Amino acid sequence: xxxxxxxxxxxxxxxxxxxxxxxxxxxxxxxxxxxxxxxxxxxxxxxxxxxxxxxxxxxxxxxxxxxxxxxxxxxxxxxxxxxxxxxxxxxxxxxxxxxxxxxxxxxxxxxxxxxxxxxxxxxxxxxxxxxxxxxxxxxxxxxxxxxxxxxxxxxxxxxxxxxxxxxxxxxxxxxxxxxxxxxxxxxxxxxxxxxxxxxxxxxxxxxxxxxxxxxxxxxxxxxxxxxxxxxxxxxxxxxxxxxxxxxxxxxxxxxxxxxxxxxxxxxxxxxxxxxxxxxxxxxxxxxxxxxxxxxxxxxxxxxxxxxxxxxxxxxxxxxxxxxxxxxxxxxxxxxxxxxxxxxxxxxxxxxxxxxxxxxxxxxxxxxxxxxxxxxxxxxxxxxxxxxxxxxxxxxxxxxxxxxxxxxxxxxxxxxxxxxxxxxxxxxxxxxxxxxxxxxxxxxxxxxxxxxxxxxxxxxxxxxxxxxxxxxxxxxxxxxxxxxxxxxxxxxxxxxxxxxxxxxxxxxxxxxxxxxxxxxxxxxxxxxxxxxxxxxxxxxxxxxxxxxxxxxxxxxxxxxxxxxxxxxxxxxxxxxxxxxxxxxxxxxxxxxx
Numbered sequence: 356x357x358x359x360x361x362x363x364x365x366x367x368x369x370x371x372x373x374x375x376x377x378x379x380x381x382x383x384x385x386x387x388x389x390x391x392x393x394x395x396x397x398x399x400x401x402x403x404x405x406x407x408x409x410x411x412x413x414x415x416x417x418x419x420x421x422x423x424x425x426x427x428x429x430x431x432x433x434x435x436x437x438x439x440x441x442x443x444x445x446x447x448x449x450x451x452x453x454x455x456x457x458x459x460x461x462x463x464x465x466x467x468x469x470x471x472x473x474x475x476x477x478x479x480x481x482x483x484x485x486x487x488x489x490x491x492x493x494x495x496x497x498x499x500x501x502x503x504x505x506x507x508x509x510x511x512x513x514x515x516x517x518x519x520x521x522x523x524x525x526x527x528x529x530x531x532x533x534x535x536x537x538x539x540x541x542x543x544x545x546x547x548x549x550x551x552x553x554x555x556x557x558x559x560x561x562x563x564x565x566x567x568x569x570x571x572x573x574x575x576x577x578x579x580x581x582x583x584x585x586x587x588x589x590x591x592x593x594x595x596x597x598x599x600x601x602x603x604x605x606x607x608x609x610x611x612x613x614x615x616x617x618x619x620x621x622x623x624x625x626x627x628x629x630x631x632x633x634x635x636x637x638x639x640x641x642x643x644x645x646x647x648x649x650x651x652x653x654x655x656x657x658x659x660x661x662x663x664x665x666x667x668x669x670x671x672x673x674x675x676x677x678x679x680x681x682x683x684x685x686x687x688x689x690x691x692x693x694x695x696x697x698x699x700x701x702x703x704x705x706x707x708x709x710x711x712x713x714x715x716x717x718x719x720x721x722x723x724x725x726x727x728x729x730x731x732x733x734x735x736x737x738x739x740x741x742x743x744x745x746x747x748x749x750x751x752x753x754x755x756x757x758x759x760x761x762x763x764x765x766x767x768x769x770x771x772x773x774x775x776x777x778x779x780x781x782x783x784x785x786x787x788x789x790x791x792x793x794x795x796x797x798x799x800x801x802x803x804x805x806x807x808x809x810x811x812x813x814x815x816x817x818x819x820x821x822x823x824x825x826x827x828x829x830x831x832x833x834x835x836x837x838x839x840x841x842x843x844x845x846x847x848x849x850x851x852x853x854x855x856x857x858x859x860x861x862x863x864x865x866x867x868x869x870x871x872x873x874x875x876x877x878x879x880x881x882x883x884x885x886x887x888x889x890x891x892x893x894x895x896x897x898x899x900x901x902x903x904x905x906x907x908x909x910x911x912x913x914x915x916x917x918x919x920x921x922x923x924x925x926x927x928x929x930x931x932x933x934x935x936x937x938x939x940x941x942x943x944x945x946x947x
Contacts, residue, residue, distance in 0.1 A: 376485060381744065383745055384751055390497075392496075393498055395418065396417065400419040405436070409436060409437075413577070414580050422583060424585075427536070430504060434500060453493075456507055457490070461484055462481075463510045463511055464484055471517075476713075479712040480708045481708070486736070487707075489627065490701060491697075491751070492696070492697040495747075496629075501534060509544075512524045513541070516545060537702070539571070539683065545564070593633060594633045594770070595694070596692060597634075597636070598638075606690075608648055613651070613695050614654060614681070617681070618654055618707065620697065626764050629697075630770045631765055632694065633768070633799060634767045635767045658674040667713065675706065678706065680702040680706075717729070718732070758775060773795055773802065785816055803839070807826065809825045810822040822846065823850075835866055837863060837867045840863040841872050841875065844860035857880060860875050860879055861876060864876050871905075873906065877909040878909060881913050881916055905930070
């Protein structure tokens with residue numbers, strides 16, 4: 356035990372142990388691809404990896420040019436951009452950074468807790484936090500970085516406030532807010548920590564909070580500048596958060612049920628899923644719901660009661676550090692964009708880790724035979740949690756593995772059903788894909804993702820008119836749905852409706868000037884003999900010698916139509932497949 360105290364007294368040794376354990380259990384996820392939201396948030400943002408665009412990112416929505424999502428996380432986005440700037444667009448570097456952020460969060464959690472609790476107890480709490488399998492979505496999923504940064508900065512803000520270094524505390528609180536909005540939980544936590552030390556000094560405690568309140572005001576000014584009228588809203592639908600469509604009482608009922616599911620999956624992570632959207636968590640009254648609601652209600656009352664239980668400060672701190680951040684994501688009052696997501700438990704699980712550590716330490720400190728039970732449980736969860744993390748990391752290696760595992764864990768979720776159907780479509784089993792997507796649309800006829808995939812399936816089956824109808828419906832439901840706009844414009848081009856295609860594709864480019872949309876709009880303008888506009892739409896967004904071969908080809912085509920052979924050849928020589936003869940290439944051009 357003396358050796359343990361010596362180890363815990365050395366920050367270098369503690370950090371080294373956390374470092375080694377973290378890479379041992381999360382390391383097999385480093386080779387994972389960009390999956391799911393990674394592609395849209397990171398790979399699809401044209402501002403990424405450009406140092407001169409960082410100021411623009413500070414006042415941009417989390418999803419590029421889509422403020423209606425209501426998400427403003429500039430520090431998270433800037434971290435992705437710097438990641439790409441220094442290491443390139445390689446997914447493994449993003450994974451390594453995420454693991455390192457988890458290491459820092461765990462290390463500073465330990466450093467923060469020893470200001471309030473016993474050193475060994477603090478180490479046990481941090482160790483449990485390090486090993487929780489529910490953290491895989493935050494650590495191994497690249498876009499889980501928002502949770503990691505927010506939690507790390509919150510913990511650092513608490514740590515430096517305890518050390519009396521208030522300027523650093525203010526800075527890290529502001530960075531936490533700019534990483535993710537749920538960092539607002541920092542305020543009630545510091546109020547609670549100050550209050551339990553000086554319960555009769557409420558006035559001075561409140562006065563000490565004014566710098567944080569000023570920073571919140573600044574944050575909302577920034578947020579409004581980026582999101583404008585959407586700065587207090589989100590575009591989450593009832594598909595992703597069914598609680599939004601429920602009455603107040605029903606919404607509370609399901610929210611408390613979800614509280615139980617969160618805690619259960621944090622402690623006993625037997626089945627984990629990347630999605631719990633409609634219709635996975637039933638919103639109907641039944642026996643199963645009632646049991647889960649009852650257990651959730653008991654947990655809620657118990658944790659609230661423990662906050663006022665003065666005998667054990669560990670229980671008070673653990674309960675409050677669970678409830679304060681959990682309240683924000685719980686849908687009990689504020690309706691978030693999702694009914695449940697495992698990554699959201701990253702900061703609330705600090706409280707769960709402290710409560711688990713309390714139970715284990717109480718068992719281990721007994722004088723009878725039960726003391727061995729505490730050690731056995733700790734050994735068991737260390738092995739089981741480590742195995743579960745390593746196994747769960749494999750699900751995030753590719754989209755195929757992720758979609759398969761999510762469907763197996765949550766087969767009723769329409770999002771998982773859609774992604775499952777996508778896998779069949781990708782493997783050219785269109786009949787099976789269409790069968791699944793038809794089932795999905797019966798359950799959720801206005802789910803945009805399902806409608807989009809239905810359009811893709813019908814197009815692959817040769818029915819482009821039916822595909823056009825599905826994609827048209829997606830942009831009727833969501834006018835900023837870029838995929839729907841692009842595919843509607845593309846089919847209008849293929850149908851020969853060039854004027855309609857021009858208007859539709861211009862909407863797409865105005866919204867999100869990606870290569871595909873710019874390429875299609877340039878081709879359309881070329882068809883309409885608007886040669887200068889066809890050139891400008893490319894050069895304004897990607898310069899006069901773009902890296903992408905499709906854009907080079909489009910520029911060559913414009914100059915070919917204009918009769919400028921030298922410039923046409925300049926672009927064609929860079930973009931033409933060398934296996935195709937020049938005569939065949941020119942004959943193909945005349946058919947475009």
